[in-house]
Amino acid sequence: MVGSNYVLDNLVDLSVYESDGETLDIALPDLVVLPATTAEVAAVVKLANEYGVPFTPRGAGTGLSGGATTIYGGISLVLTRMTKILELNPEEKLAVVEVGVTNASVSQAALKHKLFYAPDPSSQLASTIGGNIAENAGGPHTLKYGMTSDHILGLKVVTTDGTVTTLGGRSPCRFGPDLLGLFIGSEGTLGVATEACIKLTPIPDSIETLLAYFPLLEEGGQAVSDIVAAGVIPAAMEMLDTVTVKAVEDALHMGLQTNYGALLIVELDGSILSIASQREVVEEVLKKNNAAHVKWAANAEERKQLWKARKSAFSALGRIAPHGYVLDGVIPRSKLAEAITKIRRIGENYKLIVANVYHAGDGNLHPCILYHRDNEDEVKRVMRAAREILETCVEMGGTLSGEHGIGVEKLMDMPLVFSPRAIAYMQELKMAFNPKGLCNPGKVIPTPKSCGESGLRPLLRHRLSANC
Numbered sequence: 001m002v003g004s005n006y007v008l009d010n011l012v013d014l015s016v017y018e019s020d021g022e023t024l025d026i027a028l029p030d031l032v033v034l035p036a037t038t039a040e041v042a043a044v045v046k047l048a049n050e051y052g053v054p055f056t057p058r059g060a061g062t063g064l065s066g067g068a069t070t071i072y073g074g075i076s077l078v079l080t081r082m083t084k085i086l087e088l089n090p091e092e093k094l095a096v097v098e099v100g101v102t103n104a105s106v107s108q109a110a111l112k113h114k115l116f117y118a119p120d121p122s123s124q125l126a127s128t129i130g131g132n133i134a135e136n137a138g139g140p141h142t143l144k145y146g147m148t149s150d151h152i153l154g155l156k157v158v159t160t161d162g163t164v165t166t167l168g169g170r171s172p173c174r175f176g177p178d179l180l181g182l183f184i185g186s187e188g189t190l191g192v193a194t195e196a197c198i199k200l201t202p203i204p205d206s207i208e209t210l211l212a213y214f215p216l217l218e219e220g221g222q223a224v225s226d227i228v229a230a231g232v233i234p235a236a237m238e239m240l241d242t243v244t245v246k247a248v249e250d251a252l253h254m255g256l257q258t259n260y261g262a263l264l265i266v267e268l269d270g271s272i273l274s275i276a277s278q279r280e281v282v283e284e285v286l287k288k289n290n291a292a293h294v295k296w297a298a299n300a301e302e303r304k305q306l307w308k309a310r311k312s313a314f315s316a317l318g319r320i321a322p323h324g325y326v327l328d329g330v331i332p333r334s335k336l337a338e339a340i341t342k343i344r345r346i347g348e349n350y351k352l353i354v355a356n357v358y359h360a361g362d363g364n365l366h367p368c369i370l371y372h373r374d375n376e377d378e379v380k381r382v383m384r385a386a387r388e389i390l391e392t393c394v395e396m397g398g399t400l401s402g403e404h405g406i407g408v409e410k411l412m413d414m415p416l417v418f419s420p421r422a423i424a425y426m427q428e429l430k431m432a433f434n435p436k437g438l439c440n441p442g443k444v445i446p447t448p449k450s451c452g453e454s455g456l457r458p459l460l461r462h463r464l465s466a467n468c
């Protein structure tokens, strides 16, 4: 169906697909299949149905919640050969793309029309539009431009029985039950998207980016909260703690200051006039919160360098420990400073190094717990600390995930935020789309047997989890 070169079944090839970016959950697929067209995807899905074989859609595998990990084995259905930009339409400000195209290459292609694709996950050089849709990805600029769901007009989808259908269309007007909205963020459990019609956004007239340091992480958190309270909605506000800044500086030698508690990046965009007044407010707030070395990027190249520091954060942390467990809790923005203090204490209690990267403007926290996977005791402490951090976020009025999804990683945490009835509704909905349960089984929605239900694939998390 797809050509023999595009079916992988030897152990070495399969092991490349044993997990996504969340490496506490590892399970080999039985087969990796790389279709190149919607018709090929449909044919593979039909065949999987005929033989009752589970199949799990996969983009670039940069997910951070184990969404693309084949925890029941079966087929890893990899969409990365589907990279065509089928239409770029500056008049309608939209593009039609195959789902395997990377996020960044869509913006790159739209640049000649002074347009861009606004959702910008830090993984955008690698992650695919299909993966972004399935996870409802966000990014630094979500603060102003919204999540992926705000930028998708329509999808071509192979349903779980292999039928090709469309959800939404080319117009933002919708009526009736919002099936498109339901599909976005469903983490590959309701079918396989193969094409997407996406909105493109005009590149703003002017962009100004600043970098500032704070003696204390909490002061940075307070500044973020105060900027929004003062009526400014920056395009992005991102914060890194000392551990992360040191790792980035060691990796990139950019001349970052490593003796401060926090580094904050603030980006303003819009008309030149509106930016001038916002700049004044931001500078005032930063001063009030003890900011030091405040520096506005002088040109596009300097701005690119500032963003490089942010977007290299997670990879730079690999210098400290071979594994990093990136959490994705959300808290109300006004409680940022308090949350930061609590997370620091949890890390100390469990004797773990926790590096912190925040989409601070959204209250979306990415504490990254650094560890060695071979150290069983350390892994247990990592999982307990992670659970405690998520519980803290929920107790503070926040939630489990800002953008990385639930996957297999937070399956057992769902009852922290959803009632049994709400979870039952979700199961019923999933059954309506995925009645045989073959499409990405074991993800997102816990069932009574979820705890340790990984069939023959032993997930490290379930083996060691204190909660199971």
Ligand SMILES: Cc1cc2nc3c(=O)[nH]c(=O)nc-3n(C[C@H](O)[C@H](O)[C@H](O)COP(=O)(O)OP(=O)(O)OC[C@H]3O[C@@H](n4cnc5c(N)ncnc54)[C@H](O)[C@@H]3O)c2cc1C
Pocket: 020, 021, 056, 057, 058, 059, 060, 061, 062, 063, 064, 066, 067, 068, 079, 099, 120, 121, 122, 123, 126, 127, 128, 129, 130, 131, 132, 133, 134, 135, 136, 137, 138, 139, 140, 187, 188, 189, 191, 192, 193, 194, 314, 315, 403, 404, 440
């Ligand atoms: C360094 C780093 C930084 C990151 N930064 C961000 C960030 O700023 N914001 C953010 O939101 N995320 C971020 N992530 C997480 C990740 O990049 C996103 O979740 C991304 O959307 C995943 O895309 P992918 O192509 O890698 O998908 P995969 O990891 O391959 O898959 C993710 C999920 O999507 C499903 N899926 C994939 N393709 C399809 C399809 N065509 N149809 C149906 N389901 C499909 C899979 O089954 C799986 O459940 C980051 C990850 C890394 C490693």
